[in-house]
Amino acid sequence: MQRFACAVCSAPLFFENSRCLACRTQLGFHRGERAIAPLDDDGAYRDLEGQVLRRCVNLKLSGCTWLVREEGDECFSCNLTRTRPDDHDTTGLAQFLDAERSKRHLIYELDGLGLPIRDRTEDPDRGLAFDLLSSVEEKVVIGHQNGLITIDLAETVDSHREKMRARLEEPYRTMLGHFRHETGHYFEGTLVFSDAELTGRARDLFGDDRASYQDAIKRHYDEGAPEGWENDHISMYATMHPYEDFAETFAHYLHICDTVDTARNHGLASGPGPDTTEDFGTVVRETWIPLAVALNQVNRSMGANDLYPFVLPPAVVDKLDFVHKLRVRVGGTPVGSGTVPA
Numbered sequence: 232m233q234r235f236a237c238a239v240c241s242a243p244l245f246f247e248n249s250r251c252l253a254c255r256t257q258l259g260f261h262r263g264e265r266a267i268a269p270l271d272d273d274g275a276y277r278d279l280e281g282q283v284l285r286r287c288v289n290l291k292l293s294g295c296t297w298l299v300r301e302e303g304d305e306c307f308s309c310n311l312t313r314t315r316p317d318d319h320d321t322t323g324l325a326q327f328l329d330a331e332r333s334k335r336h337l338i339y340e341l342d343g344l345g346l347p348i349r350d351r352t353e354d355p356d357r358g359l360a361f362d363l364l365s366s367v368e369e370k371v372v373i374g375h376q377n378g379l380i381t382i383d384l385a386e387t388v389d390s391h392r393e394k395m396r397a398r399l400e401e402p403y404r405t406m407l408g409h410f411r412h413e414t415g416h417y418f419e420g421t422l423v424f425s426d427a428e429l430t431g432r433a434r435d436l437f438g439d440d441r442a443s444y445q446d447a448i449k450r451h452y453d454e455g456a457p458e459g460w461e462n463d464h465i466s467m468y469a470t471m472h473p474y475e476d477f478a479e480t481f482a483h484y485l486h487i488c489d490t491v492d493t494a495r496n497h498g499l500a501s502g503p504g505p506d507t508t509e510d511f512g513t514v515v516r517e518t519w520i521p522l523a524v525a526l527n528q529v530n531r532s533m534g535a536n537d538l539y540p541f542v543l544p545p546a547v548v549d550k551l552d553f554v555h556k557l558r559v560r561v562g563g564t565p566v567g568s569g570t571v572p573a
Contacts, residue, residue, distance in 0.1 A: 232336075232493045238269045246339070247332060249286075249296045259286045259298040262307060262342065268298065292324075293331035308338045311350055316365040316384065323365025326384035330363050333407040337414065340489050344505060344558055346418060354378070359417055373409060375416035375478075382409060400467065402540040408482055415481030416474065422561050423477070429557065436550050437480075438473035447472035463546045477554075480547070484511075484554040486539070487519050494522055511555035512548045519543075 235244040242253035244267050250257055257270040261278055268276040268284075276284050276298060284298035287306040297306035312331070316323030341348060351358040357378040364371045364384060371383035385391045386406050396404035423429045424440075434440065451471040460470045469479035491514065494500035502518030503509065520543075527537040543551070 232339075232489065232496065233265070234496045235267045237267075246336070247294060247296065249290065249294070258296060259284070260296050261298050265339075265343070267296075289331075293328050295331065295335065297335070307350075308335050311338070311348075311359055311361055312363055313351070313360045313379070314362040314364060316363075316367075320365050320367055322367050323384055326365065326387040327363055329387035330382060330384055330406060333405075333410055334361065334363075336407060337410045337485075340485060341414070343492070344485075344488065346558060347421075347561075349421070351378075357420065359414075373413070375413045378417050378420070380410075380413040380417065382406075382413070402466075408486070411482035411485045412478045415478035418481060418557075419474070419477045422557055426561075432553065433477065434473070436553055437476045440473040440477075442472065444472055444474065461542065462544050465541060465543070465547050465550075476550070480550045481554050483541070484551050484558075487514070487551070490526075490539075491518050491522065505555075508559065511552040514555075515543055515548050515551065 232246060235246065235248075236242065237244055237251040237254060237256060237258075239256045240251065240254040242251055244251060244258065246260070246267075248258050248267065251269075257274060258267050259270055259276055260266075261268045261276070261284065264279060268278070270276050270286070274285055278284055278298075282300060284300060285302045287295040287297045287299055287309055288303050289295040289305060289309050293309070295306060295309055297308055299306050309331070311334070315327050318324070338348070349358045351360050360379050362379065362381045364381060366383050366385045371385070372381065373383050373386070374381050386395075386404075386409055392404050392406075395401075419433070423433050448471065451468075456464075456467040456470040460467060464470045464476060465479050465483050469476040488505040491500060491502075491504050495504055500518050500522045502521075503514050504518065505514070507514055523539040527539060530536060530538050
């Protein structure tokens with residue numbers, strides 16, 4: 232996450248700010264410019280291309296500050312949400328606000344990495360979309376199918392998420408992590424499996440994705456992770472099936488890139504970052520491991536658990552490098568030149 236400053240008074244801003252706390256200027260996020268823009272007294276912003284933009288219609292519903300061309304429209308991020316809780320579900324709507332905040336962070340990062348997002352308008356069958364569902368009255372299963380990602384909004388609740396983390400013996404579980412993992416399935420389908428050479432390389436690294444997924448689920452929950460899994464996988468869940476190995480690796484790639492970028496923007500790290508054209512192992516060795524160790528020690532100083540409770544053996548670094556090279560190869564131009572609509 233980059234550092235933001237108010238264009239009016241230079242006070243520090245944060246990604247979700249709708250108003251500058253120092254000078255009280257109304258604010259909106261411009262996706263194309265990757266900037267938090269000041270709005271005039273009428274709530275409008277004229278961008279670098281001369282377009283007059285206003286804030287997304289969902290400001291009150293989900294805290295969205297992203298700018299749109301027409302008043303009353305939904306922004307790009309909000310348009311990706313296909314289903315949300317009913318208006319009478321006050322619990323679900325409160326959780327929905329937190330989930331949408333994580334989703335906007337995800338889209339911001341994917342844009343910065345240049346990973347292409349096709350929505351259901353561009354690709355009705357496999358475009359990216361989200362069902363953000365309340366489990367207040369029915370069970371919701373988190374998952375992905377042909378670009379459609381389903382999220383259980385109860386995962387925004389700390390007590391629920393911690394209960395699930397302990398039950399599944401996971402060292403780490405966050406709402407943003409869910410979004411990153413499930414989006415990994417989407418990008419494997421659109422970027423890897425659309426290219427025969429990439430598919431072959433992925434199968435060499437992660438295993439044959441044509442293996443029965445249902446059999447893999449049963450084996451994983453009956454027998455657990457195989458002995459010695461730590462040498463080849465980022466997590467126990469990654470051992471279940473090659474699909475999950477890729478998605479877990481993709482999620483950790485985003486974890487690392489985002490944290491490294493944030494640290495570099497705040498002067499906490501100076502090594503190579505996600506923009507490197509070198510092997511991703513260089514980022515891991517020279518930037519990520521020293522930073523992660525320091526952050527873990529800071530957490531321990533506060534009596535908290537490690538921020539990044541994972542080990543990255545050489546086989547996992549090779550998988551991270553595959554995702555990095557995939558992004559560099561097919562990711563296209565990062566959003567931020569002002570040429571992408573708000």
